[in-house]
Structures are given as structure tokens and as C-alpha cells.
Amino acid sequence: MxxxxxxxxxxxxxxxxxxxxxxxxxxxxxxxxxxxxxxxxxxxxxxxxxxxxxxxxxxxxxxxxxxxxxxxxxxxxxxxxxxxxxxxxxxxGYFVESEKGRQQLALKRLIGDNILRTGYCLTPRNILPELHPEQGAVWEWIYENDESIYGRFSECYGKEGAGALRKIDDESLAEISRIFEVSGGKAFYDTIEQHSERKAREMGYDGATEEYMMHTYTYNSENHY
Amino acid sequence: MRRASWQEYQKEIADNKYYYARSCIRQNFFPGSERAFLDILTNDLGVDIFDDPLHTSCTGIGYHSDVVPLETIMTVVARQFSLMAEAGYENFISSCITSFGIYNEVLATWEEFPETEERTRRYLREATGRELVKPRSIAHTSDIMFHHRHSIARRAKRRLVNLYTGESLRVVEHIGCHYAKIFPKSGIGGSEFPYVLAGMIEAWGGDVVDYPERRHCCGFGFRNYLVQANRGSSIANSHKKLESMAPYKPDFIVANCPGCAMFLDKWQYAISEMDGTTYGANGRGIPVLTYEEMAGLVLGYDPWELGMQFHQVDVEPLLDKLGVEYNPDAKYLGRDGKLIGRPRAVAVNGCGVELGLRR
CATH class of the missing domain: 1.10.1060.10 (Alpha-helical ferredoxin)
Structure with missing residues (x-):
């Protein structure tokens, strides 16, 4: 294989x-x-x-x-x-047998799902300051005032048109969704979810919940060095 | 031998008529740089460049986080190429280094394994009704800036020279790994001696700093940053670079990769918070610029219109050395000059108003 x-x-x-x-x-x-x-x-x-x-x-x-x-x-x-x-x-489904492998669920949900939702891997509203303390005080200020600050640089922040952080139009998003469907991207996402669900239950969680996902995102056993 | 070796890795760069593909990371952290790129090419250089509202992310961060399969990203890339052709363009330029690596990898894979190209054509047709048309040329936007560097130098309002000492500024250039490490022949100068940023620095009057860890990764490492539990790996690699360059006392760092520019900036803040270490003069950080910001300052653009207030490490010490006039009170204004408060001051940020001129 x-x-x-x-x-x-x-x-x-x-x-x-x-x-x-x-x-x-x-x-x-x-x-x-x-x-x-x-x-x-x-x-x-x-x-x-x-x-x-x-x-x-x-x-x-x-x-x-x-x-x-x-x-x-x-x-x-x-x-x-x-x-x-x-x-x-x-x-x-072997990825769930390791601590670092289990993180694929967090990556699928934080990056993968965002692609289908917005057309981008990341957008300002999903870089939460509480999950990104290293981004510092300036990022907190940007996050809290995003429309006004990005509005200085783009006429289309969150709106359709050309420019930084424009909203991707519905037809383009539908095309991306169909690409994921026919090329196996969605099936791959589903595989990550299904095996994570199984493992989460094995580990005592009520399935691949938000709590389990956050565990994979934050937990470090310190056994990697 | 070293300085001449970049000439072995030359590539053809189109002079005009570019199809512009934006970057996920850059539009989040450097929206002013993307705008400046378009402004410099259109207004200063009179070049035709198309900013297409229809293209999406290349999904490269998802691909290198191993959640987006190869077959899927190939088809997304094929859609971007089709959009370019439909808009009447042949020269595809990417604002992102990860994307640039992806575009080169996809084209090379189609060449090496033709069955993957056939499969992609089929998927694209089925999903979108579009036909794949491959670009005539692929370039990173830093290649384009490099290509026009002498035109920019002729229009320069200032050079990369310390106003107070008359000496050339000392510049660390950091090249994103995926610019030339995957396909050395796709980058100006190849992977060992990339010249794309050094060429701009030299053309605009600066001195390039050579230091031991010059080619080391910034530490992004996709999942090694994106997952909170892994970030020790990311900061450790930036730390290694910063420790290596600090003895050479650079005036600023310039990077051609969205992630690298952001991480070398933000990790300086995190390191200062962790153990109090700062790498710039007078207890401050080393400013980290994009190449558009560097070009924009050379051309006389306003630093806040370039978006330099997005940096966590203050840029004012550099602006003072360059003799850039700026309004400190305008730095943190919102759209239409609206007062929206300012970030809380930390070790590497907040020195602009009170410290004034620095050398």
C-alpha cells in the first residue's frame, strides 16, 4: 500500500x-x-x-x-x-495509537474544516488569543478590532470582491466542496473522525467531542525528547 | 565562489501580465504587504497584475498538516490554474512560499507521474466543469520584486543606509524553506545560496549578514506550531536562529515567507516573556520585515500604510535609522482614522513614541 x-x-x-x-x-x-x-x-x-x-x-x-x-x-x-x-x-486508523498522531483530529477540525467553511486555511477569527498567547499583545489588539484594522487594508474584509480576507463567493466554495468530494478529501476527513471517535471512547471520553479534541491539541506527555 | 554560485540557478521570470494568488497567512498577518505589492507593481512600475476574487486557498497548510490528501490539493491547484487561464493570464505568481512549493511540486509530480495529471483533469472536470490549463511560468512574488529591483532602485526615495553613520544597514535575509529546498532550480540562487532577497538588499544599498544558521528553518513545521502542545519545537528553532544571528548585530531581518516573517517576530516576543532575552539594541527586538515592507520604505511609502503596526517587535528604531518620517499617533488608528486604543506595551513593543531616535 x-x-x-x-x-x-x-x-x-x-x-x-x-x-x-x-x-x-x-x-x-x-x-x-x-x-x-x-x-x-x-x-x-x-x-x-x-x-x-x-x-x-x-x-x-x-x-x-x-x-x-x-x-x-x-x-x-x-x-x-x-x-x-x-x-x-x-x-x-493507526494514527490514534500515538499521542502525536491523535493530534490529527485537531488539525482536521482547525485547519481542514476551515478550508471547507471559508475557502482559507486560517482566518483572523479562528486565531483565538487564548489559544495563541505567543501571538502577543498586538495580535490581541488586532483580534479585538479586526473590522476596523483590516478595513484599513482591504475594502472587502468579510465581503465579496477582490482584496485581502475577502469572503469567498458561494459558487467557489461549492466547487471546493465538490473537489474534496470527488478527490477523496472528504472521505479522508471522515476517516480521521471515525477512528478518533473510536479511540476517544476507548480513552473514556464520550466520543470525539470538543473536550477530546482540545485534549489532543494541548496535551504533552513530555516523553518525546 | 560563494557569491557567484547563485548565478548557476537562474530562472526565467516574466516581465509583465501576472495572475496573483494570495496567501492565507499573509493576508492575516501582513495585509499591508499584499496591498503594497499590488500598489508597487501597478502604480510605481506600471505592470499588469490581476487580483482574482475567485481563487481560494491552495490548501497547502492542510496538505502539510497531512489532513488534505495529495489528490485533493492537486485538484484545487488545477482549479487555480484554470481560473488564471480563464482570466487571460499565463504567468502565475504566488504570494505564499508554502503555495509556491506546492505549485512546483504538483507540476513536477504531473510530469514525473502522468497518470496523476490525468486523474486531476478528470476530478477537476467532474467537480467544476473546468479544464486544466498549465501556466507558462510560476514565480513567487519575491522573485517578481527581485526581477524589478533595479527599477525600484531607480525610483528610490532612500537607501538602506543608516542616516546617522552613513553606513549600509546590516540585514539578515531569511528564505522560507519551501522557496528552494524542495525544487532548488525554481528559486533564484538555489537552496544553498538563494539570492532573491540578498539581491534586493544589495540593489537598495544594504549589507547582507552571513551567519552560521542562515539556512536553518524558522521552526514553523506546520503541526509543530499549529498544535499548541508542539510549539516548543517551533520556538526552539527560531531561538537557535536568533542566537546565531544576534552577535552580528543586524539592523533588521527580512523574510520572503509569510510564516517565517511572523514567527521570527512573534517568537522574539515569547522569548522575551519567557526569560527576558531580547536580541536587538537597547533591550529591544530585531525588526522583522517582509520584502514588500522593505521595498515600500525604499520607495517612500508610509510605514503604517504598509501595515508595519501588525508587527509585535517595534519597527521604529529601524525607521529612525532610515530617516523615515512617521506619525507615532497614527500607528494604531483604525479605518478612517478611528481611535481604537493601542496594544498593551511589552518588552519588544511600545517603544515608538517614547524612545525617539535610535542608532
């Missing part, structure tokens, strides 16, 4: 395990993370080991900056391998 993903075919040809990818990897500096080992496991094609990876924390540490790609002397892209592993982990 993994080799059906073109990113795996493009991202892994023959790895000599030199470790340059790990040397330049920002995630490897912070986490107990070694892309060289992940590529080695996938290259061995040992299904048991690969299934362990799909259930692990490890595959969720990468930030997909792709710093590994231009440095690999053999033209591999460990970041693409990670993308293929993460996609398969979600399709098979």
Missing part, C-alpha cells in the same frame, strides 16, 4: 544511510527523532516494522520543512517518505 503513494516512489530510491538528513533536520534537534532510521526501516520493506512505525510517535515529529531534500547525496526525500507514512497511518 505504501508504494502506491507517488511521494514514496519519488522520495526513496536507494538510501545509503549516511545520515545527512538527520544532521540538518530541525525536528531531530528537538525531538528523539532520526529520519535516517525511518528511511532505513521503509527501505527494508519489513511489514511488521513498518506497521510499528505507523502506530508510533516517531513519524509525527517531522515539520515537513524539506531541508533533507536538497542535501541527500542520493536524491531521496525523507520528508516525502514521512508524508506517505502519515497518510497510510490515517487511512488504516
Amino acid at each position: 505504501l508504494t502506491e503513494d507517488v511521494r514514496l516512489r519519488e522520495g526513496l530510491k536507494a538510501c545509503m544511510n549516511c545520515g545527512v538528513c538527520t544532521a540538518v533536520c530541525p525536528a531531530a534537534e528537538f525531538y528523539d527523532y532520526d529520519p535516517r532510521q525511518i528511511v532505513a526501516i521503509v527501505q527494508r520493506r519489513d511489514d511488521r516494522e513498518i506497521e510499528q512505525l505507523l502506530r508510533s510517535e516517531t513519524i509525527w515529529y517531522c515539520g515537513e520543512c524539506m531541508s533533507c531534500r536538497p542535501r541527500c547525496p542520493r536524491g531521496n526525500t525523507p520528508g516525502y517518505v514521512i508524508q506517505a507514512l502519515r497518510t497510510l497511518s490515517q487511512r488504516l
